Amino acid sequence: MKLIRTLMAAATALAVTAFVAPTFAADDPGPAAYAKALNGKRVMLVPLAMGFDLAQGWAHYLKKEVEGWGGTFETRDPNWVVDAGAQAITDAISSDTRPDVLIIHAPDLNSYSKLMKKAQAAGTYVILVDNPANFPADAFVGSDWDRLGQLEAEAAIKGCGPNSSKKIGLVQGDQANSSSLYQYAGIMKVLDKNPDFKVVAKPDSNWDATTSRNVTTTMLQQNPDICSIIDFWDGDATGASAAIRDAKLDGKVFLVTTGGGEKAADCDKLADGTYGAVVMTDLARQSGDMNAIIKFLLQSGQPAGTSHTYIYTLEKATTKADLKPDSCWDLKALQAEAAAK
Amino acid sequence: MNAIGRPSFRSLNQEGIVFAIAVALFAAAAIGLPGFLTADNIVAIVRSVSVLGILALGMAVVIIGRGIDLSAVAIMAMSVAWYLQLLNTGTPDGLAFAYVLVGVLAIGLLNGFLVAYADVPAIFVTLATGSFVFGYVRSQLITQDAVPVPQGHWVELLGGLRFLDIPVEVFVFAGLAFLFFLFLRYTKWGRYIYFAGDNPVAARNIGIPVRPMLVLRYVLSAFVALIAGLLTAASLHSINTRVVNSTLLYDIVLVAVIGGIGLSGGRGGVRNVLVGAALIGILLNAMTIIDIPLLYQNLIKAAILLGAIIVDGIINPRDEQTAQQGDI
Numbered sequence: 001m002k003l004i005r006t007l008m009a010a011a012t013a014l015a016v017t018a019f020v021a022p023t024f025a026a027d028d029p030g031p032a033a034y035a036k037a038l039n040g041k042r043v044m045l046v047p048l049a050m051g052f053d054l055a056q057g058w059a060h061y062l063k064k065e066v067e068g069w070g071g072t073f074e075t076r077d078p079n080w081v082v083d084a085g086a087q088a089i090t091d092a093i094s095s096d097t098r099p100d101v102l103i104i105h106a107p108d109l110n111s112y113s114k115l116m117k118k119a120q121a122a123g124t125y126v127i128l129v130d131n132p133a134n135f136p137a138d139a140f141v142g143s144d145w146d147r148l149g150q151l152e153a154e155a156a157i158k159g160c161g162p163n164s165s166k167k168i169g170l171v172q173g174d175q176a177n178s179s180s181l182y183q184y185a186g187i188m189k190v191l192d193k194n195p196d197f198k199v200v201a202k203p204d205s206n207w208d209a210t211t212s213r214n215v216t217t218t219m220l221q222q223n224p225d226i227c228s229i230i231d232f233w234d235g236d237a238t239g240a241s242a243a244i245r246d247a248k249l250d251g252k253v254f255l256v257t258t259g260g261g262e263k264a265a266d267c268d269k270l271a272d273g274t275y276g277a278v279v280m281t282d283l284a285r286q287s288g289d290m291n292a293i294i295k296f297l298l299q300s301g302q303p304a305g306t307s308h309t310y311i312y313t314l315e316k317a318t319t320k321a322d323l324k325p326d327s328c329w330d331l332k333a334l335q336a337e338a339a340a341k
Numbered sequence: 342m343n344a345i346g347r348p349s350f351r352s353l354n355q356e357g358i359v360f361a362i363a364v365a366l367f368a369a370a371a372i373g374l375p376g377f378l379t380a381d382n383i384v385a386i387v388r389s390v391s392v393l394g395i396l397a398l399g400m401a402v403v404i405i406g407r408g409i410d411l412s413a414v415a416i417m418a419m420s421v422a423w424y425l426q427l428l429n430t431g432t433p434d435g436l437a438f439a440y441v442l443v444g445v446l447a448i449g450l451l452n453g454f455l456v457a458y459a460d461v462p463a464i465f466v467t468l469a470t471g472s473f474v475f476g477y478v479r480s481q482l483i484t485q486d487a488v489p490v491p492q493g494h495w496v497e498l499l500g501g502l503r504f505l506d507i508p509v510e511v512f513v514f515a516g517l518a519f520l521f522f523l524f525l526r527y528t529k530w531g532r533y534i535y536f537a538g539d540n541p542v543a544a545r546n547i548g549i550p551v552r553p554m555l556v557l558r559y560v561l562s563a564f565v566a567l568i569a570g571l572l573t574a575a576s577l578h579s580i581n582t583r584v585v586n587s588t589l590l591y592d593i594v595l596v597a598v599i600g601g602i603g604l605s606g607g608r609g610g611v612r613n614v615l616v617g618a619a620l621i622g623i624l625l626n627a628m629t630i631i632d633i634p635l636l637y638q639n640l641i642k643a644a645i646l647l648g649a650i651i652v653d654g655i656i657n658p659r660d661e662q663t664a665q666q667g668d669i
Contacts (some may be wrong), residue, residue: 051479051486051582079479080586175636204635208587209577214389218629221385222376235487238577242500246508246576264489335484 037299039070044099046088047129048107050077052235053262053331054130054283055105060334061287062103069295074099082107089115093122101125101294106133108176120305125297127290132178136308139293141286144312145179148279149186152230152256155277155317157190157197159254160227169219170202171212171231171240183232183258200226205236212239220247227254234259234266234278241274256317267328270320277319283329286313356601356613358652362645363620370627377630384507390596390622391510392569393589397596397614398521399565403558404597405525407538407606408456408463410562412448412471414590419478420445421570421580425488425496434494441567448474449563453556467559475585489579500575510572517565522611530554539607588639595642596621599649620645 043066047055059075066073076092078085089112092099102124106112113135116126120138128135130142156168170187173180184202191197201219205212212231220226220243229244231237237257244253254276259266261280269275289311297307318327371378396413403410420441427437448470455466479486490497502509525531536544537551545551574580600617602609624645628638 049486049583053485056485080583175634201629201632203629203632206587206635208584209579209581210392210573210584213577214385214625215629217385217389218382218626221379221381222630235581238487238579242577245501331485 034295034299035070038295041071041101041298042097042099043071043073043101043103043294044092045073045075045103045105045129046078046085046092047075047105048078048085049080050075051079053265054260054281056331057260057262057283057329057334058103058129058287058290060338061284062290065287065291066294072097082111086112086115089119093119093124098122099124100298101127103127103129103290104133104137105129106131106135106178109134109178117305123304125294125304127293127297129286129290130179132182136305138297138304138307139309139311141289141293141311142313143179143281143315145182146186146189147312148258148315149183149188150190151186151279151315151317152183152258152277153187153190155279155319156228156230156254156256157194159256159276159319160197164227165225166197167200167223167226168197169200169216169223169226169229171216171219171229171236172202172204173207173232173236174204180232187230205231205233205239207233207236209236209239209242212236213243214239216240216243217246220244220249220253224249227252228276229253229255231255231257233257234269234275237275241269261328263328263330264332266318267323270318270323273320277317279315279317280327281313281315289313354601354656355599355649355652356609356616358656359599359601359620359649360616363616363623366620366623366627370623370630374627374630377627382626384511386622386626387511387514388508389625390618391508391514392573393592393596393621394514394614394618395510395517395565395569395572396589396593397618398517398611399562400593401597401602401609401611401614402521402525402534403463403562404602404604405538405606405609406534406555406558407541408555408558409467409594409604410452410559411464411467411590412452412474413467413562413566413593414587415471415474415585416445416448416563417566417570417573418580418582418584419474420567421574422488422582423478423482425490425574425580426483428491428494429488445563445567446560449560450556452563453559456559457552457555471585475582479582483582486583487579487581490574496571496575497578499571500578508576510576513568513572517568518611518615525610530557534558535607592621595646599646 043062045059045062047058049055050059063073076088078088085107089102089104092102093115102119104112104116104126106128110133113133116135116137119126125138128137128140128142132140132142132145160166160168170184172184175181191199200223203215203219205215216229216239229240231240234257237255241255244250244255251273255274256277257275258279260283266275266278266280270278293309293311376382396417400410400413423444424437424441427440428434452467452470455461456463499509504512525534533544533549533554536549537554541551570580596617597614598604599620600609600613600615602613624642625638628641
């Protein structure tokens with residue numbers, strides 16, 4: 001009996017060793033290749049400014065991920081000045097610590113084209129975020145502004161309803177920024193299909209809330225029966241909403257805008273009825289897309305400037321009715337998280 | 342020449358020309374644009390230039406004394422942004438407001454001191470302090486471009502204040518314009534500003550306290566900027582510091598200069614600011630009603646400024662005195 005038991009134990013031990021040994025041998029090559037390609041790589045974000053919700057959100061999610069795989073993450077703050085942004089990019093390209101990936105938030109269609117070409121020539125991958133430009137970047141991550149405009153127009157038509165005046169007012173951004181131009185094109189596409197809806201005025205706010213308020217005041221006085229206004233950015237739509245409030249038309253004019261889905265800027269204002277609908281960018285997912293394409297490019301081995309990918313973020317018009325606790329992200333919470341570290 | 346500071350009506354001056362253009366524009370818009378000549382729209386016009394006009398009043402006093410304050414917009418936006426940030430992070434209202442008042446006073450004093458006692462040209466001093474105020478507050482004191490007004494705070498309630506359906510900014514603008522008028526016309530220091538602006542050396546020689554008065558003007562301008570900022574935040578329920586990068590500063594100078602306040606100092610008054618603000622208000626409102634794109638609006642605005650400056654150059658040629666002492 002004892003002998004059999006010993007034999008069985010020996011056999012079991014043998015069997016275990018026989019099964020375990022090959023598992024040790026088959027090491028997953030992934031992590032090593034991943035670390036080799038990514039470790040010590042530099043990623044730089046040059047937004048229009050660091051002082052607004054989108055840029056701060058991107059920076060938060062990118063930093064977490066890049067530092068997670070052992071890279072260096074930096075930002076530059078041009079503070080809405082195009083020249084300062086150009087200077088930041090120029091300095092970055094020519095410095096000893098040239099970034100391996102440059103993420104650029106372009107102010108208009110053309111300003112940075114030459115610089116981005118130079119960056120690619122130096123071996124830096126260029127990713128455009130949010131605003132498209134006339135340049136074949138390695139990747140574009142952001143909104144399809146035409147589609148976004150269509151969603152806004154659909155929300156406005158729905159907000160007006162079939163028995164309304166069917167008059168819509170637009171508060172555009174400017175006539176240079178691609179997000180403004182494409183947004184307008186998208187809105188007009190939907191309105192062309194709904195010919196009974198008319199745009200009665202389309203002033204520019206120049207992205208300034210006071211200007212937005214003044215032009216909206218005039219617009220509402222000229223057309224008191226407007227049923228919906230589309231303001232091209234939540235950064236200045238506070239002006240349009242002030243004008244609606246002042247004209248005592250709260251609840252009568254359905255205000256549609258677009259933004260980065262930040263809680264205080266978008267969800268709180270949907271909840272209190274200031275905005276009727278907001279086409280929100282899912283910022284965490286957009287940042288995730290950027291992170292994925294950064295990791296792909298750095299491992300791909302292909303030279304900068306040879307791939308041209310468009311990764312459009314899924315957009316959705318959110319109204320008070322379909323507001324959920326996770327519809328927005330909270331900048332205050334992210335800042336608190338960063339401060340706690 | 343009439344008494345100093347009183348525009349002459351015997352010859353056509355810039356104020357007269359601009360006033361005539363404003364009236365002509367108003368008449369044309371009233372006839373041609375439906376909905377222009379309504380009580381609501383007139384109130385909207387005045388309101389749209391109220392904050393601009395208030396800032397221009399402060400600028401006017403500085404310019405009449407032969408100076409310029411390029412830090413006005415930075416002080417306006419950053420002081421209020423800081424105030425709101427303090428409130429949002431739980432600082433008691435009284436204390437927060439005291440901080441901001443002291444800050445605004447300090448910047449006004451610094452501007453005045455550097456111009457009056459260190460003899461640095463006003464244009465450089467205020468350009469630098471403006472950048473400093475923006476940079477310091479933006480990087481050290483606030484976390485975001487846009488700072489919201491806390492819910493239910495008095496600034497928010499101020500924005501909703503109406504008398505006879507007219508927004509509160511209009512009354513503040515009117516009140517300040519009247520106070521500035523009284524100050525410039527009927528107080529000794531107000532009259533001295535014209536003397537100091539017209540000929541600083543002579544003013545000093547006859548015993549006018551030119552330097553302390555200079556400091557006072559920059560302090561005054563800084564406080565006026567704070568009021569303008571509070572009114573902006575009151576209406577929008579937030580303040581966006583991006584306004585510092587906008588053309589607002591040039592619009593303030595435009596209102597003052599287009600109304601006929603000469604950059605060489607010693608000329609003009611509150612009425613010039615009102616005329617300049619009226620022209621800009623009517624122009625912007627009419628262009629918005631016609632739905633002219635912003636690019637063309639800026640072009641038209643710039644063309645009118647250029648025209649006014651050229652006409653001013655022809656009607657009021659530079660005399661020997663200005664040629665010797667130079668502009669600001």
